[in-house]
Amino acid sequence: MESQRQAETGKTIQRQGWKQDPEGVRANILEVALKEFADRGLSGARMDEIAAKTRTSKRMIYYYFGDKDGLYRKVLEQTYREVRTGEKELMLDHLAPKEALRRLTEFTFDHHSKNPDFIRIVMIENIHHGEYLKHSDLIRGLNQEAISRIEAIYDKGLEQGVFRKGCSPLAIHWLISALSFFNVSNKVTFSLLFGDALHDHDGQLDLRSQVSDAVLKFVAEE
Amino acid sequence: MESQRQAETGKTIQRQGWKQDPEGVRANILEVALKEFADRGLSGARMDEIAAKTRTSKRMIYYYFGDKDGLYRKVLEQTYREVRTGEKELMLDHLAPKEALRRLTEFTFDHHSKNPDFIRIVMIENIHHGEYLKHSDLIRGLNQEAISRIEAIYDKGLEQGVFRKGCSPLAIHWLISALSFFNVSNKVTFSLLFGDALHDHDGQLDLRSQVSDAVLKFVAEE
DNA sequence: TGACAATTTAACGAAACAGTACATAACTGG
DNA sequence: CCAGTTATGTACTGTTTCGTTAAATTGTCA
Numbered sequence: 001m002e003s004q005r006q007a008e009t010g011k012t013i014q015r016q017g018w019k020q021d022p023e024g025v026r027a028n029i030l031e032v033a034l035k036e037f038a039d040r041g042l043s044g045a046r047m048d049e050i051a052a053k054t055r056t057s058k059r060m061i062y063y064y065f066g067d068k069d070g071l072y073r074k075v076l077e078q079t080y081r082e083v084r085t086g087e088k089e090l091m092l093d094h095l096a097p098k099e100a101l102r103r104l105t106e107f108t109f110d111h112h113s114k115n116p117d118f119i120r121i122v123m124i125e126n127i128h129h130g131e132y133l134k135h136s137d138l139i140r141g142l143n144q145e146a147i148s149r150i151e152a153i154y155d156k157g158l159e160q161g162v163f164r165k166g167c168s169p170l171a172i173h174w175l176i177s178a179l180s181f182f183n184v185s186n187k188v189t190f191s192l193l194f195g196d197a198l199h200d201h202d203g204q205l206d207l208r209s210q211v212s213d214a215v216l217k218f219v220a221e222e
Numbered sequence: 223m224e225s226q227r228q229a230e231t232g233k234t235i236q237r238q239g240w241k242q243d244p245e246g247v248r249a250n251i252l253e254v255a256l257k258e259f260a261d262r263g264l265s266g267a268r269m270d271e272i273a274a275k276t277r278t279s280k281r282m283i284y285y286y287f288g289d290k291d292g293l294y295r296k297v298l299e300q301t302y303r304e305v306r307t308g309e310k311e312l313m314l315d316h317l318a319p320k321e322a323l324r325r326l327t328e329f330t331f332d333h334h335s336k337n338p339d340f341i342r343i344v345m346i347e348n349i350h351h352g353e354y355l356k357h358s359d360l361i362r363g364l365n366q367e368a369i370s371r372i373e374a375i376y377d378k379g380l381e382q383g384v385f386r387k388g389c390s391p392l393a394i395h396w397l398i399s400a401l402s403f404f405n406v407s408n409k410v411t412f413s414l415l416f417g418d419a420l421h422d423h424d425g426q427l428d429l430r431s432q433v434s435d436a437v438l439k440f441v442a443e444e
Numbered sequence: 445t446g447a448c449a450a451t452t453t454a455a456c457g458a459a460a461c462a463g464t465a466c467a468t469a470a471c472t473g474g
Numbered sequence: 475c476c477a478g479t480t481a482t483g484t485a486c487t488g489t490t491t492c493g494t495t496a497a498a499t500t501g502t503c504a
Binding site for chain 2: 480481482483484
């Protein structure tokens with residue numbers, strides 16, 4: 001427990017003792033806290049447990065984050081930020097509208113699937129009535145991008161006559177989110193009640209394509 | 223605090239002191255506990271708070287339910303049972319397949335919307351990895367009905383050539399559930415991030431019809 | 445080199461919380 | 475109407491858990 005610091009200083013200087021690394025310590029705490037909150041919920045997570053799993057001590061959590069709520073707040077912001085930045089890689093401009101929408105849907109489906117911790121934090125935030133998200137200015141605005149991206153695709157599809165009139169980009173986004181989100185958030189209970197035909201490996205591949213079918217059929221002309 | 227019992231005995235006999243009412247007490251505890259768990263989560267709910275809101279005392283909760291987990295377990299079962307029984311009223315057999323499916327979807331959408339406590343309990347159960355649902359035999363089986371109901375509609379639609387081949391009743395159920403569930407479960411965060419255009423009164427009416435459109439278009443032939 | 449920032453350790457305090465001991469009142473069957 | 479059982483209330487206990495204290499140690503930078 002006290003030797004790991006030695007082992008980890010793979011940097012240039014090898015003095016005895018430890019290296020100051022405030023950002024690293026912060027990041028490490030956030031990472032551990034995210035896992036712990038995601039796993040147990042806000043009220044369920046234990047500060048001592050979080051502390052024990054960091055490379056540092058409980059004292060430092062309070063040093064950097066004040067209290068449990070403060071830590072959770074930062075975890076929430078960090079998680080939203082990471083997930084949203086992960087979404088930007090997508091290049092859809094050069095694709096035909098239908099193809100772009102299918103690509104976006106499948107990407108979102110996979111993305112949510114690969115970030116269960118994010119999903120669970122959002123679930124937890126909903127359980128807590130969005131109390132913490134409410135007081136975080138930072139997060140709003142970042143999300144309008146998602147809508148604009150869809151709007152661009154949708155408008156192009158309208159022009160080309162492949163999408164029907166009367167859909168709102170917001171509703172399309174809602175539809176994609178709902179299906180991608182629910183797939184992760186309710187995996188456990190759904191599998192328990194109805195079997196895991198939709199959630200084993202093949203089932204997920206199939207479900208993903210059905211989800212984008214559903215989205216495409218929803219906006220398609222005729 | 224000690225006079226309320228007098229005030230509440232509006233029954234036939236007016237003896238001094240209190241009246242025994244084990245079933246009433248149990249039911250009252252469950253009702254209060256459901257609200258409290260739904261509102262605060264399993265770890266977030268406080269036994270003292272639950273006790274204070276019942277017409278009885280903390281002692282009785284432990285007397286009837288053993289411990290906090292036991293109470294939660296009963297709340298979970300009770301909630302599932304109530305919600306499922308509420309779903310049986312629906313008479314779809316005499317309707318045309320498309321109409322039946324639309325009716326079922328809109329019913330589910332409304333039903334979830336009117337039972338946010340149930341939704342929240344399911345969310346909580348998912349947060350806790352389905353630990354309690356896993357150990358409840360009672361609940362499984364009741365839910366196969368939902369699938370059969372859809373299967374009946376779908377098969378009829380296939381015969382009549384109004385539905386396409388290759389859909390599974392399970393997937394259709396998943397689709398309806400996902401949209402109806404997400405609408406309630408993520409109301410808070412979605413509204414915060416994207417505004418409440420979909421969640422005010424008119425928005426919900428519109429969304430409901432869009433949701434059933436999406437479901438119908440998903441299974442429709444052509 | 446000296447001041448300040450980062451970090452460790454270990455123990456402690458106080459409040460919140462789940463769960464219990466004990467007494468007693470109401471019912472029920474004989 | 476009495477004895478045994480069920481139901482209930484009050485007050486309490488022991489533990490968990492958040493958060494703090496205090497003092498020492500090491501790094502950083504001007």
